[in-house]
Amino acid sequence: MSLLGGEKLELRQLEYFLTVSNLKSFTKAAKASFVSQPAITNAINSLENELGIKLFDRTSRKVSLTTEGEIFYNHVGMVMKDIENARTHMNNLKRQRYGIIKIAVNQLITISHFMPVYNKYLEENVHTKITFSSCGHEQARKLIDEDDFDIAIMLGDKEEFNNNSCTKMAVTGNMSLFSKGKLDSNVDINSISDEPIAMIRGNYYFNKIVKEYLEDSLNNIVCQSDSLDIIQHMLMTKKLSALLPDFIQFKDNEIKKIPFTTKVECGIYVMWRDNLTQSIGKKFADYFLEYYNECDKVVE
Numbered sequence: 001m002s003l004l005g006g007e008k009l010e011l012r013q014l015e016y017f018l019t020v021s022n023l024k025s026f027t028k029a030a031k032a033s034f035v036s037q038p039a040i041t042n043a044i045n046s047l048e049n050e051l052g053i054k055l056f057d058r059t060s061r062k063v064s065l066t067t068e069g070e071i072f073y074n075h076v077g078m079v080m081k082d083i084e085n086a087r088t089h090m091n092n093l094k095r096q097r098y099g100i101i102k103i104a105v106n107q108l109i110t111i112s113h114f115m116p117v118y119n120k121y122l123e124e125n126v127h128t129k130i131t132f133s134s135c136g137h138e139q140a141r142k143l144i145d146e147d148d149f150d151i152a153i154m155l156g157d158k159e160e161f162n163n164n165s166c167t168k169m170a171v172t173g174n175m176s177l178f179s180k181g182k183l184d185s186n187v188d189i190n191s192i193s194d195e196p197i198a199m200i201r202g203n204y205y206f207n208k209i210v211k212e213y214l215e216d217s218l219n220n221i222v223c224q225s226d227s228l229d230i231i232q233h234m235l236m237t238k239k240l241s242a243l244l245p246d247f248i249q250f251k252d253n254e255i256k257k258i259p260f261t262t263k264v265e266c267g268i269y270v271m272w273r274d275n276l277t278q279s280i281g282k283k284f285a286d287y288f289l290e291y292y293n294e295c296d297k298v299v300e
Contacts, residue, residue: 011083012043014079014080016029016040016047017043017047017072017076018080020040020063021069024063024064025062025063026040026044026063051072053066053068053069055072088147100130101130102148102281103133103149103150103153104133104139104143104152104153105132105133105134105135105140106135106137106153106154106268107226108245109155109247109248111228112249113292117288121287128280130284137156140152140153140271144272150273150279150281150284151272152270153268153270154271156266157265157266166272166273167269168269169267169270170269170293171247171267171268173245173247173266174246174265174266175244175245175260175264175266176244176258177241178242178243178248178257180236180252180255184258185258187261188262192241193220194220196222196240197220197242198222198223198224198240198243199224199242199243201225222240232250232252235250235255236255245266268292270288
């Protein structure tokens with residue numbers, strides 16, 4: 001970074017300058033930057049010499065900015081923000097160019113609905129790398145909003161995503177009762193009001209739907225877990241039933257799903273960043289949608 005006089009500023013000097021300004025202490029700035037205090041002091045002295053102005057008032061116990069220092073602080077803040085935005089943008093371009101896709105997946109559907117598409121896509125796109133993380137509904141949306149991930153595959157309902165142009169539904173379903181011992185062809189919500197029930201624990205949108213539609217009818221939720229394996233184990237004891245979307249799949253074929261007489265809709269949605277239009281990330285999102293919408297791969 002060149003000045004009019006031909007001198008050069010180092011990025012490290014600007015970072016130290018901002019840290020001292022924010023913490024109002026050379027000692028604290030050194031600790032926060034994991035360097036010695038003389039290193040911070042020398043960097044600031046060098047910066048002041050290069051600029052030809054005094055940036056800090058060191059007469060008091062707490063370091064404070066001079067008038068010139070405050071003006072410089074505002075400019076440096078904008079520069080560093082631009083640099084960080086440039087880094088983020090370059091990382092996004094690098095992921096797109098070199099075939100790296102970051103996906104957040106709801107834990108309930110990672111094995112049953114994500115992994116089949118994941119494996120098939122990688123077979124057909126051998127140079128693509130996919131990293132994914134199982135997480136809850138709100139966390140998945142946050143990762144997309146903050147550009148940390150390219151795609152989120154999560155549970156929800158049409159009311160939430162109707163106004164979002166970067167979201168489409170891949171799988172549609174309804175709430176069902178899962179049980180190993182029941183033989184009913186369907187079940188009414190009121191008929192299970194006192195029955196021991198297992199549910200998924202966590203920040204999933206599915207829980208919000210359950211609370212909105214069914215909470216007044218369920219007085220005996222005895223198990224809440226974020227693991228389908230644990231819920232399956234509980235179902236195997238025949239001591240309770242589980243309330244889940246009907247597209248959830250268990251390894252044990254003896255566990256049956258019984259639909260409710262009253263429909264409570266839910267689905268699997270794909271959400272992507274709004275700047276992902278032409279990237280390989282959007283290609284995967286379209287692939288996921290096609291896999292389920294056109295190929296009808298949902299297992300009943």
